[in-house]
Structures are given as structure tokens and as C-alpha cells.
Amino acid sequence: MSLLLLILAYLALLFALGLWGEGRGRLRSPWVYTLSLGVYATAWTFYGSVGRATQDGVGFLPIYLGPTLGLLLWPFWLKLLRLAKRHRLTSWPDFLSARYGNDRLLGSLAALLLILGLLPYLALQLKAISQSFIYLQGSTGGPQPQPLEDVALYTALALALFTVLFGTRRLDPLERHPGLVLAVAFESLIKLLAFLVVAVFVLWKVFQLELSLPWETERLAPSLEAQFNWSMLILLSMLAFFFLPRQFYVMVVENEQEEHLRQAAWAFPLYLLLINLPVLPLSLAGLGLLPGLNPDLFVLALPLHLGSYELALLAFLGGFSAATAMVVVEALALSILISNTLLSPLVLRSPLQDPGQILLNLRRVTVVVLLILAYLYFRFSPEASLVQMGLVSFVAAAQLAPAGLLGLFWKEAGRLGVMLGMLAGYALWAYGLFLPGLWPEVFPGFASWFPGLDPVAQTAFLSLGANLALAVLGSYAFAKSKEEARQAQVFVLEQAPPAYQADWERVRPVLGRFLEAGVLEELARSPEGLEKAEALLAGVLGPASARLLMASVAQEAPRVEEVVEAVEAYRSLKELDQLKDEFIATVSHELRTPLTAIRSFAELLHMRPGMPEEERREFLRLLVEESQRLSRLVNRVLDLAELQAGPGLKREPLDLASLAQEALKLSAPLLAERGLGVETRLEPAILEGDHDRLLQLLLNLLSNAARHAKSRVWVRTYCEGGKSRLEVEDDGPGVPPEMREAIFESFRKLGKGGTGLGLAICRRIAQAHGGRLWVEGEEGARFILEVERGTDTHRGG
Amino acid sequence: MKLRSLFLFALGLLLFSYPLLYLPPGGLAQAVYLFAAWGLLIVLNRGLPSRGNEEEPR
Amino acid sequence: MARILIVEDEASIRLPLEYILRQEGHQVAWAESGEEGLRLAERLQPELVLLDLMLPGLDGFEVLQQLKARQKPPRVLILSARGREVERAKGLALGAEAYLVKPFGLEEMLAEVRRLLE
Numbered sequence: 014m015s016l017l018l019l020i021l022a023y024l025a026l027l028f029a030l031g032l033w034g035e036g037r038g039r040l041r042s043p044w045v046y047t048l049s050l051g052v053y054a055t056a057w058t059f060y061g062s063v064g065r066a067t068q069d070g071v072g073f074l075p076i077y078l079g080p081t082l083g084l085l086l087w088p089f090w091l092k093l094l095r096l097a098k099r100h101r102l103t104s105w106p107d108f109l110s111a112r113y114g115n116d117r118l119l120g121s122l123a124a125l126l127l128i129l130g131l132l133p134y135l136a137l138q139l140k141a142i143s144q145s146f147i148y149l150q151g152s153t154g155g156p157q158p159q160p161l162e163d164v165a166l167y168t169a170l171a172l173a174l175f176t177v178l179f180g181t182r183r184l185d186p187l188e189r190h191p192g193l194v195l196a197v198a199f200e201s202l203i204k205l206l207a208f209l210v211v212a213v214f215v216l217w218k219v220f221q222l223e224l225s226l227p228w229e230t231e232r233l234a235p236s237l238e239a240q241f242n243w244s245m246l247i248l249l250s251m252l253a254f255f256f257l258p259r260q261f262y263v264m265v266v267e268n269e270q271e272e273h274l275r276q277a278a279w280a281f282p283l284y285l286l287l288i289n290l291p292v293l294p295l296s297l298a299g300l301g302l303l304p305g306l307n308p309d310l311f312v313l314a315l316p317l318h319l320g321s322y323e324l325a326l327l328a329f330l331g332g333f334s335a336a337t338a339m340v341v342v343e344a345l346a347l348s349i350l351i352s353n354t355l356l357s358p359l360v361l362r363s364p365l366q367d368p369g370q371i372l373l374n375l376r377r378v379t380v381v382v383l384l385i386l387a388y389l390y391f392r393f394s395p396e397a398s399l400v401q402m403g404l405v406s407f408v409a410a411a412q413l414a415p416a417g418l419l420g421l422f423w424k425e426a427g428r429l430g431v432m433l434g435m436l437a438g439y440a441l442w443a444y445g446l447f448l449p450g451l452w453p454e455v456f457p458g459f460a461s462w463f464p465g466l467d468p469v470a471q472t473a474f475l476s477l478g479a480n481l482a483l484a485v486l487g488s489y490a491f492a493k494s495k496e497e498a499r500q501a502q503v504f505v506l507e508q509a510p511p512a513y514q515a516d517w518e519r520v521r522p523v524l525g526r527f528l529e530a531g532v533l534e535e536l537a538r539s540p541e542g543l544e545k546a547e548a549l550l551a552g553v554l555g556p557a558s559a560r561l562l563m564a565s566v567a568q569e570a571p572r573v574e575e576v577v578e579a580v581e582a583y584r585s586l587k588e589l590d591q592l593k594d595e596f597i598a599t600v601s602h603e604l605r606t607p608l609t610a611i612r613s614f615a616e617l618l619h620m621r622p623g624m625p626e627e628e629r630r631e632f633l634r635l636l637v638e639e640s641q642r643l644s645r646l647v648n649r650v651l652d653l654a655e656l657q658a659g660p661g662l663k664r665e666p667l668d669l670a671s672l673a674q675e676a677l678k679l680s681a682p683l684l685a686e687r688g689l690g691v692e693t694r695l696e697p698a699i700l701e702g703d704h705d706r707l708l709q710l711l712l713n714l715l716s717n718a719a720r721h722a723k724s725r726v727w728v729r730t731y732c733e734g735g736k737s738r739l740e741v742e743d744d745g746p747g748v749p750p751e752m753r754e755a756i757f758e759s760f761r762k763l764g765k766g767g768t769g770l771g772l773a774i775c776r777r778i779a780q781a782h783g784g785r786l787w788v789e790g791e792e793g794a795r796f797i798l799e800v801e802r803g804t805d806t807h808r809g810g
Numbered sequence: 811m812k813l814r815s816l817f818l819f820a821l822g823l824l825l826f827s828y829p830l831l832y833l834p835p836g837g838l839a840q841a842v843y844l845f846a847a848w849g850l851l852i853v854l855n856r857g858l859p860s861r862g863n864e865e866e867p868r
Numbered sequence: 869m870a871r872i873l874i875v876e877d878e879a880s881i882r883l884p885l886e887y888i889l890r891q892e893g894h895q896v897a898w899a900e901s902g903e904e905g906l907r908l909a910e911r912l913q914p915e916l917v918l919l920d921l922m923l924p925g926l927d928g929f930e931v932l933q934q935l936k937a938r939q940k941p942p943r944v945l946i947l948s949a950r951g952r953e954v955e956r957a958k959g960l961a962l963g964a965e966a967y968l969v970k971p972f973g974l975e976e977m978l979a980e981v982r983r984l985l986e
Contacts, residue, residue: 042939071840078826081848085818085855088811244827269937272910279856286848293841602922605949606878609971613884616974621891632884639880 016149019326020164023333024171027196031179035192043276049194049263050281051201053080053254054288055134056141056336059204061400062289064309066296073292073400075243077285079250087278090255090264092421094274096504097265104350105261105413112420112504113428114497120354122432123413126439127258128347128383130409133450135343135387136394137402138336139165141309143391145332148310149317149325165391169384172340177377180345193341194267200338205288207331211316211324212291215298218319226301238465245470249404252411252477258346259339340384348379394451404469405446408476412438415481419488424505428497430487438480445472600650607643611636649770652709662781663703666803669730669739670695672704676711677728683719690725698730698737701803702782710778710786713771714741714796721745721794737802742795748788756788814857822851870985873914874898875905875931876947877923881970885918888974889981902926906934914942916984919964921948921955929962936963943984947972 054077062073084090093108102108106127110120143165179193219226254260268274299311306314312332316324356375415438416431445468449458459471493501502508536546614636618629673695677684684691718726722743729740748756757776775796779786784800825847872894876882882898889896897912899905902923909917917935921928932944944964948955956967966980 071844074841074844078822078844078848081851082819082822082826085822085851086815087855088815240827247826270906270910270934272907279852282848282852282855286845286852290845293838602949605970606881609949610878610880610884612971613881613974617884617888620888620974628887635880635883 016146016326016329017164019330020168020333023330024175024337027200027337028175028178030199031175031192031196033192034195035179035190043270043273044280045195045198046263046268046273047277047280047284048198048201049267050260050277051205051284051288052197052259052263052338052342053257054201054204054285054335055339055403056138056332057400057403058288059208059332059335060141060145060309060312061403062292063296063299063311064307065400066292067300067308067311070293072243072246074289075246076250077282077289079247079252080254081282081285082247083251083254084278084282087274089422090274091271092507094265094268094271095507096421103262103266103353104258104346105256105417106350106354109413109416109420109431110354112500113416113426113431114494114500116428116497117354119416119428119432123416123435124350124354126412126435127350127410130412130439130442130447131258131343131347131406132387132390133394133402133447134406135340135383136391137406138340139169139388139391140402141332142168142336144310145313145329148313149329166388168337169340169388170381172337173344173381173384175337176341176344176348176380180341181348181373181376181380189267190345193345194263197263197338197342200334201284203334204331204338205284207327207334208288208291208312211312211328211331212295214321214324215315215319216294219298222319224302226297236465238463241474242467242470245467245473246404249407249411249469249473249477252414253407256410256413256417257343257406258350258410259342262342262346262349340387344380344383347383348376351379352376401469402450405450408442408446408469408473409439411473411477412442412480415477415484419484420504422505423488424501425488426484426501427488427491427493429491430489431484433487434480434482434484437483438476441476441479442472445475603646604643607639607646610639611643614639646770649774652770652774662706664701665704667700667702667704667707669698669700669707669737669798669800672707672711673728673730673739676708676715679708679712680715680719683716684726687719687722688724689719689722692725692727694727694729694731696729696731698732698739699803700737700782700784700800702800706778706781710775710798711739711741713775714798717741717771717796718743718745718794732802735802736799738800739798740795742790742793744793747790747792747794753788757786815855818851818854821854822847825851869893869895870916871895871897871912871914872916872918872981873905873908873912873942874918875900875902875923875928876918876920877901878920881920881947884974885977888978892978892981900924902928902931905931909935909938909942913940916981917942917944918981919944919946921946921950921959929958932959932962932964945977945980945984947977 058076062076065073096102097108100111102111104124106120106123109123110116110118113119143163146164176193179196180190218224255264264274264277295311295315296308298315299306299308302318303311303314312328313325316322316328352372352375356372356379412435415434416426419426419431444456445458448456449460449468458468459475460468463471614632618624618632618636624632673693677691677693715726715728718741722745725744727740727742729738729742731738757772776786779798779800782800784798786796786798788794788796826844869892872889874882874885874889874896876885876898877900886896886898897908897914899908903926905917905919905923906926908914919928919932919935923931928946928948932946935941935944941963944966946959946964946967947970948959948967949970956969959967965984968977968980
């Protein structure tokens with residue numbers, strides 16, 4: 014009876030801790046995070062490892078060496094944390110469906126297979142609780158209790174209640190549950206302490222009573238088969254550690270700061286090392302003192318045998334905490350998985366009143382159903398060791414790894430490929446492990462293929478190999494949709510997620526009203542075409558209208574034409590006002606920065622008259638510098654405002670070649686100061702325009718080139734196809750393709766220096782002449798001005 | 811940072827697999843070796859605390 | 869005296885702040901981006917953070933939220949080039965203790981700092 018009381022008291026303590034932690038949502042330290050990762054070590058570790066160690070010595074260790082290796086790669090996993098945060102991903106299937114083109118089918122498939130694959134693992138925990146409870150009650154080897162008398166059933170229900178209370182209280186978009194995490198971290202501490210204390214006690218007794226133990230254990234044979242089994246298990250557990258739903262949950266969803274993972278990367282392996290220290294001593298002691306007993310029970314039996322019921326209770330508590338933490342977190346992770354990938358699309362599509370509440374209730378039901386299913390699996394599956402049951406689930410979870418890892422780091426990975434791979438992997442897993450676990454007589458698995466190999470290692474190798482091979486081949490073989498290609502960029506290159514998704518065929522006619530055909534074609538080919546289109550439209554319509562237009566186009570609303578009409582009527586009135594407001598807001602912000610600096614430096618000099626001469630001079634120098642920056646800015650703003658006002662542009666026949674010579678002469682001191690060589694090829698290129706403005710444009714381009722060039726600047730003028738062109742090229746770092754439009758916007762800077770207005774002014778000048786100005790070039794930047802060619806005979810006013 | 815972690819990973823892979831089978835006979839020797847290698851990796855992965863700039867004037 | 873962290877990407881604004889605060893006897897650290905600021909705040913546990921809102925990378929409001937989400941949140945004095953009421957209200961609602969609009973005077977800033985450190 015005291016055992017039942019202990020269980021109840023422990024559960025009550027957990028509930029209290031959960032409640033307390035829930036109130037203190039911010040009680041997050043890297044240590045709580047590290048300990049919560051300890052949910053990896055389950056009843057399997059607590060009881061099963063000792064059992065396994067009796068058979069093949071260090072053979073229990075790969076399960077913990079794998080995660081250690083995986084965490085050595087922590088800088089790479091930071092990417093997963095960032096992506097999950099940005100895209101609100103709550104599980105690997107979530108990740109997969111988002112990464113592979115927002116494909117529900119892939120996510121649902123992964124979710125279903127995970128649920129099936131993880132049932133044995135949940136069952137394992139219940140089995141461990143039941144087994145240890147029965148053993149402590151003293152009825153060893155007796156028949157299984159009736160379901161209604163089975164403590165495992167009640168535990169399952171209590172844990173379901175716990176999960177429902179702390180995991181499904183509200184629908185949090187981030188799915189964070191601080192109370193639950195705190196409870197899990199606490200359980201990790203309990204199981205570690207219990208394990209260590211029991212081991213110390215047993216060893217102390219052994220030495221005190223001078224009992225003899227077989228101080229030797231099985232060793233790993235130096236055979237190829239053993240090497241294969243060993244390596245496969247390390248690989249398998251490395252993958253499982255990152256792909257089990259509960260691990261994703263504690264590691265990624267509950268992660269608050271990236272720094273925490275950095276710490277956990279060494280602290281968690283340390284936890285694993287500590288919790289594995291007692292395994293071998295306990296297995297040796299068990300073999301020596303209790304031959305013939307089920308070795309999975311050594312942890313409980315040894316303290317009893319050595320005369321301490323209290324320590325046996327402590328051991329029970331350790332195993333119980335290991336099992337309950339796992340069950341709670343896994344059930345929660347799976348229920349989130351089920352509701353997000355399988356249920357929410359259905360609920361959101363149905364005309365129900367309060368979808369949020371319904372989802373929450375469905376999630377609660379899911380938790381209960383899952384735990385009942387796990388209980389049934391445990392009751393009706395044949396006898397198997399704890400480790401064996403867990404490994405079956407490891408192989409299942411690892412099947413997500415090819416799709417997940419390729420999706421994280423390989424842009425070419427495609428949806429059909431990874432789906433095929435996953436299906437093949439799961440088929441092989443089912444044939445090799447899952448079905449043989451349920452009906453060994455009917456399904457022999459792969460055991461007869463290579464008799465020397467461990468069935469788990471063998472199946473893991475075959476299924477993961479097939480999975481990966483199909484994923485890679487399939488990615489090359491099948492064409493990818495536009496959506497997939499875009500998501501690949503968003504995930505692999507971590508570009509900002511595009512705001513729109515739309516069909517170009519529908520958008521094209523609408524955008525055609527505002528943009529040139531050539532520009533449109535270019536946009537249609539680019540993965541962020543719609544974003545760029547909005548940027549361009551914003552130049553035409555102003556940002557708000559552009560947004561409105563794009564949003565209505567992209568949302569597949571049938572009223573596209575109406576919106577266009579409305580916008581066109583509206584824009585002439587509203588646009589100008591809005592543009593002006595925005596410009597003024599930006600300008601005033603840009604002016605405040607040098608102004609703040611100037612004021613501060615001046616006040617500093619004023620307030621501290623006795624400051625050392627050296628410091629005073631430095632501050633004065635900075636003050637002058639900031640004043641110059643401010644006046645530069647003011648001049649530019651005035652220029653731009655003047656240009657925007659429109660009139661006042663002269664039209665006279667000019668030659669770009671002679672303009673270029675003039676500009677080069679004026680810029681010579683600047684270019685010489687930077688030690689830059691200039692190469693020119695100036696052919697006559699006539700046009701009609703404003704001499705001063707065009708000269709200003711050229712000077713701006715030259716000073717820009719001087720700022721970025723390494724050693725050389727090229728200036729060319731020529732005619733091409735009825736247009737006059739001028740090019741200014743440098744051998745600097747160049748402009749990345751995604752910045753090539755942005756640099757012409759006001760206050761967009763590519764780095765420090767410059768006011769951020771120069772190129773905006775240049776472009777205005779070009780546009781005022783009916784021409785274009787753009788940048789290209791692979792190495793270095795090449796700015797090209799193109800203006801309608803003038804004729805010698807024509808003289809405009 | 812990434813290079814360092816890849817290097818540690820390769821080192822870990824090596825330590826955990828190859829030499830294991832060629833230790834002197836006895837499972838305990840293997841266990842002692844593994845725990846030692848494990849501890850070494852943890853220490854290496856912890857590394858040095860990151861460098862700050864709190865005392866540099868500008 | 870107190871540990872103060874300045875998160876501001878413009879060196880010309882940062883420099884005088886840093887100088888005068890050091891003269892007042894404080895320990896001063898600085899960061900040029902939101903991410904760096906959060907990292908330093910984690911390590912140095914400053915009592916006060918002077919925070920610019922327009923930062924490269926992580927937005928100032930985001931930094932503010934994360935600072936305030938910490939176990940022992942520092943006091944935060946916002947230095948913003950945007951004086952609009954909305955921004956001020958948002959900053960204060962997110963838990964900032966005070967809000968200065970650029971260009972501010974050093975005396976004004978020092979007075980706020982003294983008030984916040986009391």
C-alpha cells in the first residue's frame with residue numbers, strides 16, 4: 014500500500030510543480046533546458062540498459078554516444094531553431110510539409126507513420142511501470158493482473174490527465190508550456206539522483222559484505238559484424254535523438270534562446286554520461302548476486318536483496334519518473350502533431366463556431382486515446398525486452414531524418430523524392446521490426462538474411478539506406494513546383510519568407526497595367542517575383558496601394574479587376590500625399606542621428622572643460638565629421654526634393670563622352686587619393702538633357718565607384734540600338750542580385766558610408782530624362798545609364 | 811565555429827568506433843576507454859567562454 | 869556603481885554616452901546589434917540597458933521583449949529617433965522604464981539614468 018501512496022504523493026508533487034512553473038513562465042535557465050532534454054533517458058535507460066549490459070557489455074552505450082556526437086554539431090542545429098521560430102514549426106512533420114512546398118500530404122504521412130512507430134515506445138514505459146510495480150509488490154512471475162487491477166492502466170490515465178492539464182490548457186501559437194518543462198526537468202534530476210544513489214549503495218554493500226562479483230563483463234568482439242552493429246546503433250540513436258517527437262518538442266519548441274542549446278551541447282552529454290555510470294556496476298552486481306532473475310529488474314532487486322526496502326522504493330521512483338516524463342512529453346508532442354497536421358485543416362475548413370476550442374478539445378481526446386492505445390499495445394504484444402521495444406521506435410523516428418536533413422541543408426531536395434524515400438523506409442521498418450515484434454511466427458524480418466547481424470542494426474541500415482537513396486534520386490528525377498523551389502530557398506538559404514503566393518498567369522494581366530512587359534518576364538522567373546513586383550509597384554502606386562493590390566491579387570479573390578479600377582482612380586489623389594509623408598518621416602529620422610551625435614559631443618566638451626587635450630581633440634574631430642555628414646545629408650535632401658518637384662529640367666543637345674571627360678576631371682583628385690586607375694573608352698553618344706543634372710549623376714556614380722573599387726574604374730560611352738549609354742564600372746565587391754533594385758531607394762545603404770540618397774538621386778535624374786539607370790556585373794558593379802539618343806538636327810527647347 | 815564542430819564530430823566518430831575493437835581483451839577495458847573518450851569530447855565541446863568587448867573603449 | 873549596456877549601432881552616438889557614463893563611475897559595455905546585445909546581457913547581467921530602436925538585424929522592440937522576458941530583467945531606457953506617440957506607447961507598454969527622443973541632451977540622459985538606477 015505504501016507503494017501506491019508513494020506514487021500518489023509523487024504525482025501530486027509533479028502537479029504542484031507544474032502549476033507553480035506555469036505561473037512563472039519566465040523561469041527558464043539553460044539548466045532547466047538541459048535537464049528537460051533528459052526526457053531522452055527513459056525507463057529504457059533506467060531498467061533496460063542494465064539488462065542489456067548483462068548480455069553484451071558496453072553494447073548499451075551507443076544509444077547515448079549517438080546524441081553526444083549529434084550535439085557536437087550544435088552550430089548546425091541552430092539553423093533548425095531559427096527556422097522553427099520563424100515559421101512557427103511545432104514538429105518535424107510540420108517542418109517537412111512547410112519545407113517541401115506547404116504540402117499537407119507529406120506532413121500527414123510523416124505524422125501517421127510517427128504515431129504508429131512510437132506506440133511501442135510508449136507501451137515500453139507502461140510496461141516498465143507495471144513490471145516494477147508488480148515486482149515490488151512481491152508477486153514475481155505471477156500472471157498479469159486483470160486490467161482493472163493493473164496499476165499501469167491507472168498510471169496511464171493519470172499521466173493523460175497531467176498532459177491534458179499542463180499541455181492543453183490554451184492554444185498557444187508557440188506551443189510553449191513552462192510548467193510542464195519544469196516538471197520534466199525535475200524528473201530528469203530525480204531519475205539521475207535515484208540511479209546514482211542506488212548504485213553507490215549497492216557497491217558500498219558489496220564491499221562491506223565482501224561479496225564476490227564476476228569482475229568481468231562481455232566484450233565487444235573484434236568482428237566485422239560487431240563493428241557494423243555498433244556503428245549502426247550509434248548512427249541510429251544520433252538520428253533518433255533529433256527526430257523523436259518529444260526531443261523536437263523539448264529541444265526546439267521549448268527553446269527560448271539559442272545560447273541554451275550551446276550550453277546543452279556539452280551539458281547534456283555530461284548528463285548522459287553520469288546517468289550511464291551506474292549501469293555496468295549494477296549489471297555485474299546483479300549477475301553475481303541474483304543469477305537467473307530478469308536482468309531488467311536488477312535495479313529494483315539489488316537494494317531489496319541487500320536489505321533496503323527504502324532504496325528499492327527510491328529506485329522505483331527513479332524508474333517511475335523516467336517513464337512518466339517520457340509518456341507525458343511524447344503524448345503531448347504527438348497530440349500537437351496530430352492536431353496540427355491532421356485535424357486542424359479539417360476543423361478550419363468546417364463551418365464550426367469556435368475552431369480554437371474544438372481543436373483544444375480534440376487535442377485532449379487525442380492524448381487520452383494515445384495512452385489507451387499504448388496500454389493496449391503493451392497488454393497484447395508478445396514479451397520483448399525493454400531495449401528491443403525502444404529500438405523499434407528509434408528506427409521509425411529515424412525515417413524522418415533523410416527528408417529532414419536534406420530539407421535543412423540541400424536546396425535540391427524535392428517533395429516526391431523524400432516522400433518515396435520515407436514510404437520505402439517505413440515499409441522496410443514494418444517488415445523488419447514492427448510486424449515481427451507483433452507476430453514473430455508470421456513475419457521473420459530480415460533475420461535470415463545476415464544471421465550475424467543484429468536485426469535492429471540490419472533493418473536500420475536497409476531502411477535508412479533505401480530512404481536516403483530514393484530521396485536523393487527522386488529529388489533529381491522529379492521536377493519541382495515553383496512553390497517547392499521557393500520554400501527550398503526560404504529554408505535552406507534562410508531567406509525571408511515571401512508574403513505572397515499566387516499564380517503568375519492570373520497576376521500577369523493585372524501587373525501588366527503598371528509594369529513593362531520585359532520587367533514582368535524577369536519577375537515571373539524570379540522566386541521572389543511577387544515581392545519584387547510589390548517593391549516596383551510601390552514606386553508607382555506608393556507602398557500601401559501596392560500592398561493592397563498585391564494582397565488582393567494573391568489571395569485568389571475574384572474581384573481583382575474591381576480592385577484595380579479602384580486603385581487607379583484613387584492613386585492620383587492619395588499617392589502623392591502619402592509618398593511625401595513617408596519621405597518626410599524617413600528624412601527626419603535620418604537627420605536625427607548626426608544631430609544627436611553633434612549635440613552630445615558639444616555638450617560633453619561643454620560639461621567637462623577639464624578633459625585631457627587628446628580626448629578633447631578627438632571629440633572635436635568627430636564633431637566636425639558629424640557636422641559634415643549632416644550638411645551632406647541636407648544638401649542631398651534638398652536636391653531630391655527639387656527633382657521631385659519636377660519642372661526646371663533643361664533640354665539641350667549633349668554628348669555623354671564630353672560629359673564623362675568633364676566629370677572625370679572633377680573627380681580626378683578623389684580617384685587619385687584612393688590610388689585608383691581609370692580606363693576610358695569614350696565614343697560619341699548624344700542625347701538631349703540637362704547638363705548640370707547629368708554631370709551630377711556622373712559625379713555621383715564616380716564617387717560611388719571610388720568608394721567601392723579595389724584598384725580600377727572603367728568609364729565607357731557608346732550608342733546601341735537608338736540609345737545612348739554610359740557605363741561606370743569598378744572592381745569592388747559588386748552588388749548582390751537581391752540588392753540591385755533596393756540600392757536605388759532612398760536611405761538604402763549597402764554598408765557604411767554615404768548618405769543613402771546618392772543613387773536615389775541618380776535614378777531620379779535618369780528617369781527625368783526618360784531614361785533608365787540600373788546595375789549589373791558578376792565581379793564588381795557596373796552602373797549603366799541608358800537614354801534615348803538625340804539627333805543633331807533636332808533642337809528641342 | 812562550424813569548422814570546429816565538424817572537426818570534433820569527426821574526432822568523436824573516430825574515438826567511438828575504430829580503436830574499440832583492438833583494446834586488450836575484457837569488456838571493462840572497453841567501458842573505461844569509452845567513458846574516457848566521452849568525457850574528453852564533452853570537455854572539448856564546452857571549449858572556452860566566448861570573447862567579449864566589455865572592456866574595449868570603442 | 870552600476871553595470872550598463874548600450875545597444876546602439878551608430879558609433880557617433882554611442883561614444884559620448886559611453887564616455888560620460890564611464891566618467892560617472894559606471895561599468896559600460898556596448899553592442900552594435902540586437903543579437904549581440906542580448907548575448908552580452910545574458911553574460912553581463914546589466915542593471916540598465918540603453919536601447920536604440922532602429923538596429924540592424926533584430927528589431928529594437930524584439931530585443932526589448934526578450935530582455936524583459938529574462939529572469940531578472942534589466943531596466944531599459946529607449947533612445948529613439950522616432951518621437952511619435954505610438955512608438956513611445958509601444959515601448960513603454962513592452963516594459964521599458966523610460967523613453968528619450970533623439971536628439972536628447974546628455975544631462976537629460978544622465979538624469980534619467982540616475983532616476984532609473986535608484
